[in-house]
Amino acid sequence: MTRAPWSREPGEVGEIPTMVSREERRYLHWLGRTQWQDHGHVLEIGPWLGGSTVCLAQGMRAGHAAPRHALHAVDNFRWREFMARYARLPLAPGDSFRPYFERNVARFGELVRPRAAVLPDEAIAVDEWADVTRAKSSESDAPFEWDDREPIEILFIDGAKSWRGMRHLLAGVVGALKPGESLLVAQDYKHWGAFWVPLFLQHVADVLTLEHDVRRGSTVTFRLERELPLERILALPDHVGALDVQLAAHALAQAADRLAALGDDLGAAQVELGAAMLALHRGDRARASEVYRRACATWPRGADDHALRNAHERLSLSGVPELTSPPRISRLARLKRRLLGRA
Numbered sequence: 001m002t003r004a005p006w007s008r009e010p011g012e013v014g015e016i017p018t019m020v021s022r023e024e025r026r027y028l029h030w031l032g033r034t035q036w037q038d039h040g041h042v043l044e045i046g047p048w049l050g051g052s053t054v055c056l057a058q059g060m061r062a063g064h065a066a067p068r069h070a071l072h073a074v075d076n077f078r079w080r081e082f083m084a085r086y087a088r089l090p091l092a093p094g095d096s097f098r099p100y101f102e103r104n105v106a107r108f109g110e111l112v113r114p115r116a117a118v119l120p121d122e123a124i125a126v127d128e129w130a131d132v133t134r135a136k137s138s139e140s141d142a143p144f145e146w147d148d149r150e151p152i153e154i155l156f157i158d159g160a161k162s163w164r165g166m167r168h169l170l171a172g173v174v175g176a177l178k179p180g181e182s183l184l185v186a187q188d189y190k191h192w193g194a195f196w197v198p199l200f201l202q203h204v205a206d207v208l209t210l211e212h213d214v215r216r217g218s219t220v221t222f223r224l225e226r227e228l229p230l231e232r233i234l235a236l237p238d239h240v241g242a243l244d245v246q247l248a249a250h251a252l253a254q255a256a257d258r259l260a261a262l263g264d265d266l267g268a269a270q271v272e273l274g275a276a277m278l279a280l281h282r283g284d285r286a287r288a289s290e291v292y293r294r295a296c297a298t299w300p301r302g303a304d305d306h307a308l309r310n311a312h313e314r315l316s317l318s319g320v321p322e323l324t325s326p327p328r329i330s331r332l333a334r335l336k337r338r339l340l341g342r343a
């Protein structure tokens with residue numbers, strides 16, 4: 001396999017906790033340094049404590065001495081219990097972690113502009129995990145909005161954690177994205193539990209070109225060739241429960257095929273496994289179980305099985321029946337994978 005052009009970029013974030021992989025960090029730096037032309041802003045959705053933000057900002061600085069546009073970092077900045085797995089901070093669920101984010105990015109001054117806003121998430125009763133991680137309607141955060149007059153050159157999405165949130169985000173930025181130029185960087189594209197990301201982008205695949213596939217991570221990037229069709233986005237239901245499930249499963253399979261055609265068999269398998277989460281969110285546990293079992297049987301040999309193990313845990317938690325443990329990969333393969341840099 002040829003080396004990715006970002007493989008030698010810096011990807012260190014010091015003490016800042018991050019949920020993105022080392023290769024993704026290098027990629028974000030490269031993106032800011034070489035792909036961003038300062039023709040518009042970088043909009044980051046879901047920066048958490050700033051690990052990804054720092055990589056983007058460092059890259060932007062390295063490529064542009066006196067930028068005219070900024071890196072806008074939008075998050076609801078609400079601490080959730082699962083975050084404690086990645087960072088030990090004296091915070092309770094619901095508390096704001098914005099002060100930590102601000103401290104971590106302070107050295108970039110005006111280049112990084114935090115903004116507290118929320119993407120609306122629908123509640124999914126059958127998915128315990130979604131319930132823990134999603135925005136709560138009881139929290140009175142400002143809804144995400146974007147001014148069309150502020151062009152977006154790079155949209156980095158790592159905070160659209162629901163079908164509804166993704167729909168709201170895309171509908172909100174249509175007018176600010178620049179056809180022929182803007183990049184849509186979807187961090188969750190290959191995350192099996194975030195099926196709405198590949199599904200939405202597949203739905204508008206005719207106006208996008210796949211540009212980058214980060215192999216040791218779940219990020220896939222698209223260039224916007226023509227304007228995003230707002231009417232088509234809004235014609236999709238606001239709740240995942242109203243989706244045409246056959247069409248959705250077909251779209252996921254198409255998204256997976258695109259990755260397989262690039263030689264990314266693991267990415268393709270992860271996107272296909274997303275059909276299990278789709279089935280669960282539709283309340284169809286039997287189908288979720290079937291998709292999971294098929295994924296276990298067809299998983300690329302010796303490949304990272306993190307997604308399968310995570311699926312086993314989350315689907316079990318939600319009462320999906322007949323889940324056998326994922327096939328074991330060798331300790332050597334696991335060690336190799338760790339050394340090669342999953343965060």
Ligand SMILES: C[S@@+](CC[C@H](N)C(=O)[O-])C[C@H]1O[C@@H](n2cnc3c(N)ncnc32)[C@H](O)[C@@H]1O
Pocket residue numbers: 017018019020045046047048049050051052053074075076077078117118119120121133134135158159160161165
């Ligand atoms: C996976 S973390 C992002 C990790 C980060 N990019 C990094 O480098 O570590 C997702 C982020 O999205 C934010 N988020 C999740 N749901 C959101 C919502 N509905 N509205 C706004 N922000 C949300 C979370 O607060 C969290 O900071």
